[in-house]
Amino acid sequence: MQESAWGWLIITYLFLAGAGAGAFVAAVACDLLAPDWSKALARAGSLAAGPLVAIGTLCLVFDLEAGFWQPWRQLYLMSNLGSMIAWGVIVLSAFIPVALLYAAALNEISSVGRFAKKYVRVLEAVGSFLAVATAGYTGVLIAVVNGVPFWNTPVMPVLFMASAMSTGLAVAMIGAAAIDIRTVRTLSNFALGHVIFLAVEGIVLMLLIFMSLTRSTEAAASATMLISGTLSPYFWGLVVVLGIAIPFCLSIVEYFEYGEMPKYLVVGADLLVLIGGMSLRALIVFSGTPPQII
Amino acid sequence: MPRYGIAIDTTRCVGCHSCRVACQNQQGLEYKQSFNWIKEKDSGKFPSFGKEFVPLQCNQCENPPCQRVCPTGAIYTSAEGVVLVHRDRCVGCKYCIEACPYKVRSIDEHEGISVKCWFCIDIVRAGGEPACVTTCPTRVRIFGDLDDPNSSISRFIAKYRAEPLRPDLNTRPKVFYKRS
Secondary structure, eight states: OOOOSOOHHHHHHHHHHHHHHHHHHHHHHHHHHSOGGGTHHHHHHHHHHHHHHHHHHHHHHHHOSHHHHSGGGGGGGGSOTTSHHHHHHHHHHHHHHHHHHHHHHHTTOHHHHHHHGGGHHHHHHHHHHHHHHHHHHHHHHHHTOTTSTTTOSTHHHHHHHHHHHHHHHHHHHHHHHHHOGGGGGTTHHHHHHHHHHHHHHHHHHHHHHHHHHHHOHHHHHHHHHHHTSTTHHHIIIIIIIIIIIHHHHHHHHHHHHTSOSOHHHHHHHHHHHHHHHHHHHHHHHHTOOOOOOO | OOOEEEEEEGGGOOOOOHHHHHHHHHHTOOTTOOSEEEEEEEEEETTEEEEEEEEEEOOOOSSOHHHHHOTTOOEEEOTTSOEEEOTTTOOOOOHHHHHOTTOOOEEETTTTEEEOOOTTHHHHHTTOOOHHHHHOTTOOEEEEETTOTTSHHHHHHHHHTOBOSOGGGOOOOSEEEEOO
16 A cells, blocks of 8 residues: 555544534524524534634645745645645635634624624625535545546545535534533434435445446555455444444434433534544545556 | 657666666655656566566656646646746645656655656756666666657657556656567
8 A cells, every 4th residue: 555645634634624614504504494592503613613624724734845834835826726726725715714704793702793793694605605615625635636546536525525514513513512501402403414414425435435346446446445455444433333324323313302312422423423524534545546557 | 849758668677776876866865765766567477477677757747637736836847848846836735746646756855845757857958868768777768859750769669669657547648668
């Protein structure tokens, strides 16, 4: 296995940007759909979105070599619009301020927040678009890499998008429980979100594996590494069972029990989703195999 | 303007690695960094088996994936068709390293930028040939102008139907191999 040029910093970025963007979408959904007495999730999601994506972006900067020590080089980052990173710089620099402003508006932080509250619907519309772009970008970033055939598929952004939505919802739900533990009961409405996104994530992941097994030798080598090779214990244990199957079942119970499920199981399911999301990205990066050239 | 390429005859290569050492010497690289490698490929089963030495370096693709993904525009193709790096623009994001299917790029630890073989373009412009070409004791590599039908490289490629590595990847490399 050839070592990837990208490591844990990029994996952390892929995870945090997805979770932050997902948390923003969860916050918007809660603000628009939920009744007045259960806004804790919207507040928590909006507060988490900006900082998570900002920390993820810092990881990207720390991963730079010359651009980290000589930061003025970063001014060139938008020179080639054919590069996904250039688009990522644009999307991230637009999303982070909008997300921070939205958090200020929903939580009425300072005069800026009270002013922004008048335009909260505009922030929600623009922010949701940018959040989807941020979450999609994490997948497109590696999907356009034809130096790694396993990544080079349009299924990848869909998978990352589904994972971003479920991890973001998990962040917002944990945050809501932290702000006001009594809201745990009202969270059961949102468990339906987990059911949907985890189901989509599971199906798309299955598609990716099946298609990779037949697409090319290298993609098949990566997929085999995941399902029966060196990475298989992590793949089946952390991603499939802990990250998708268990929280999926818990969320179904949570949805139908309507607030009767023990608190630690509600928060536990969300923590499992986060572990699964991080592991998924790590395993996809580490299982990348370059083409056989000789 | 010429369009430079290299033809490699793997049937002549004995795997002595002098091309790699000459390159490291010419480019002032440390022992752990290389711009070219000798990959080894085993074939067959006892008693009929063989080992092929395949010298590998930047293919100077005409459709370079590294150049396409570079966000800063640090990677560009010179008029001679050689893929070069603006040392002042590269931020070291390593996207090009991921994008290159041949995995011939690496990070220069001193400058923190992405580097690779550049066909010794300084020597070539002064009228010479790349160090890996001139140093090879068995004359594995032929350097020359691909656009000149009478150059030794063009005649070699035509005569032996030399092909680039993985032409199906559509990177259109300018390094050609005669492998049997």
